[in-house]
Amino acid sequence: MGSSAPLDFYFDFSSPYGYLASHRIDEIAARHGRTVNWRPFLLGVVFRETGQTPLKGQKMRGPYHEHDFERSARRLNIPFNPPPNFPFPAQAASRGFYWLADADPGRAVAFAKAVYRASFGEGQNVTDIDRLVDIAQSVGADPAAFRAGLADPAIKEWLKTETDDAIARGVFGSPFVFVDDEPFWGHDRLEQVEEWLKCGGW
Amino acid sequence: MGSSAPLDFYFDFSSPYGYLASHRIDEIAARHGRTVNWRPFLLGVVFRETGQTPLKGQKMRGPYHEHDFERSARRLNIPFNPPPNFPFPAQAASRGFYWLADADPGRAVAFAKAVYRASFGEGQNVTDIDRLVDIAQSVGADPAAFRAGLADPAIKEWLKTETDDAIARGVFGSPFVFVDDEPFWGHDRLEQVEEWLKCGGW
Numbered sequence: 162m163g164s165s166a167p168l169d170f171y172f173d174f175s176s177p178y179g180y181l182a183s184h185r186i187d188e189i190a191a192r193h194g195r196t197v198n199w200r201p202f203l204l205g206v207v208f209r210e211t212g213q214t215p216l217k218g219q220k221m222r223g224p225y226h227e228h229d230f231e232r233s234a235r236r237l238n239i240p241f242n243p244p245p246n247f248p249f250p251a252q253a254a255s256r257g258f259y260w261l262a263d264a265d266p267g268r269a270v271a272f273a274k275a276v277y278r279a280s281f282g283e284g285q286n287v288t289d290i291d292r293l294v295d296i297a298q299s300v301g302a303d304p305a306a307f308r309a310g311l312a313d314p315a316i317k318e319w320l321k322t323e324t325d326d327a328i329a330r331g332v333f334g335s336p337f338v339f340v341d342d343e344p345f346w347g348h349d350r351l352e353q354v355e356e357w358l359k360c361g362g363w
Numbered sequence: 364m365g366s367s368a369p370l371d372f373y374f375d376f377s378s379p380y381g382y383l384a385s386h387r388i389d390e391i392a393a394r395h396g397r398t399v400n401w402r403p404f405l406l407g408v409v410f411r412e413t414g415q416t417p418l419k420g421q422k423m424r425g426p427y428h429e430h431d432f433e434r435s436a437r438r439l440n441i442p443f444n445p446p447p448n449f450p451f452p453a454q455a456a457s458r459g460f461y462w463l464a465d466a467d468p469g470r471a472v473a474f475a476k477a478v479y480r481a482s483f484g485e486g487q488n489v490t491d492i493d494r495l496v497d498i499a500q501s502v503g504a505d506p507a508a509f510r511a512g513l514a515d516p517a518i519k520e521w522l523k524t525e526t527d528d529a530i531a532r533g534v535f536g537s538p539f540v541f542v543d544d545e546p547f548w549g550h551d552r553l554e555q556v557e558e559w560l561k562c563g564g565w
Contacts, residue, residue, distance in 0.1 A: 207423075210422065210423065211421070211422050211423050211424060212422070213424075219413070220412065220413050220414070220535075221409075221412065221413050221530075221533055221534075221535040222413060222415075222535050224533065225533055225535065225546060225548060228546070229548075232565075235565055236555075236565050328423075331423050331426065331427055332423075333422075333423035333424050333427065334424075344427060344430070346427060346431075347551075349549075349551055349552065349555075350551065352554065353438075353551075363434075363437055363438050
């Protein structure tokens with residue numbers, strides 16, 4: 162018998178490939194008796210470490226990936242309507258996630274899925290605090306408490322620690338999945354994540 | 364009925380993922396009634412265009428990919444023993460390829476496979492001209508004529524033109540495959556190349 166530890170799913174809320182993976186990762190894990198530990202982090206902080214820049218705007222790579230975002234979504238019948246402000250800073254959404262996770266990890270995951278759906282599914286601006294409060298309320302959170310939580314220094318610190326931990330584990334992109342200690346970078350490696358879960362590695 | 368045009372397979376001889384793809388691309392195409400147009404180019408020239416650098420040596424991305432080269436090879440039972448001088452300049456191997464292709468494209472492909480096998484399969488140094496001449500001879504070329512061909516200005520120009528064409532088509536990495544005009548970057552997209560060939564796109 163292999164491990165039954167949760168998968169670690171690292172993602173940035175501003176990542177289109179993270180959005181695509183958010184539709185699939187729970188089901189992939191569940192098919193193999195696993196759960197998923199959702200871990201938003203700040204890719205911009207990682208980029209300062211690695212010297213990378215966002216795909217959008219990169220010469221040659223940028224246009225390819227704009228095409229591939231759409232193509233990858235189409236292949237899976239996932240709606241894809243990125244917001245005009247993509248790529249956007251995802252601090253507020255990420256802090257909201259951890260504030261929710263502190264009380265109810267399941268609600269935090271529902272929030273993450275709803276944030277992704279609003280942004281990359283419907284083109285909404287999820288840097289807007291009022292929008293985030295609405296989304297939090299839609300998954301059952303108290304809106305005033307959630308709004309206050311976004312400014313909680315302990316929550317800011319939690320996100321910082323998660324991002325530092327991600328860097329320490331070698332996470333340099335989004336999404337990034339660990340099956341036990343095996344790292345997989347990219348939405349297009351989810352098939353290999355599933356294969357690894359199935360056969361226990363190769 | 365869809366297209367029966369050859370696939371364009373762009374690769375750099377110093378690319379581990381290009382090496383892995385070289386074991387698979389002909390068979391994938393053949394399963395769908397296609398042939399492959401092998402097109403070595405110089406990734407270093409492309410990197411000057413995009414500002415990228417080789418994976419090896421990159422912070423965080425470098426160690427991940429060193430691990431992934433091995434893991435990807437193991438998954439497919441492909442021998443993987445990169446040469447100590449990786450990443451290496453692949454001008455000579457690329458020129459040798461086009462010199463051979465001028466007379467016999469099939470022999471050029473046999474040479475490409477043998478060069479990749481010698482370098483990433485057996486750890487040999489394929490920047491060494493004598494080694495390349497031996498490999499060319501092993502696939503039936505005249506060694507003296509091949510050696511002279513490596514210095515032929517028309518062949519140098521051919522490689523330059525191929526690299527410029529690759530850039531003009533948006534090729535920013537190795538391997539890079541076009542199915543008709545549909546671009547796929549990376550060894551880990553070969554499954555999607557096959558899916559695209561099978562269903563005619565999505």
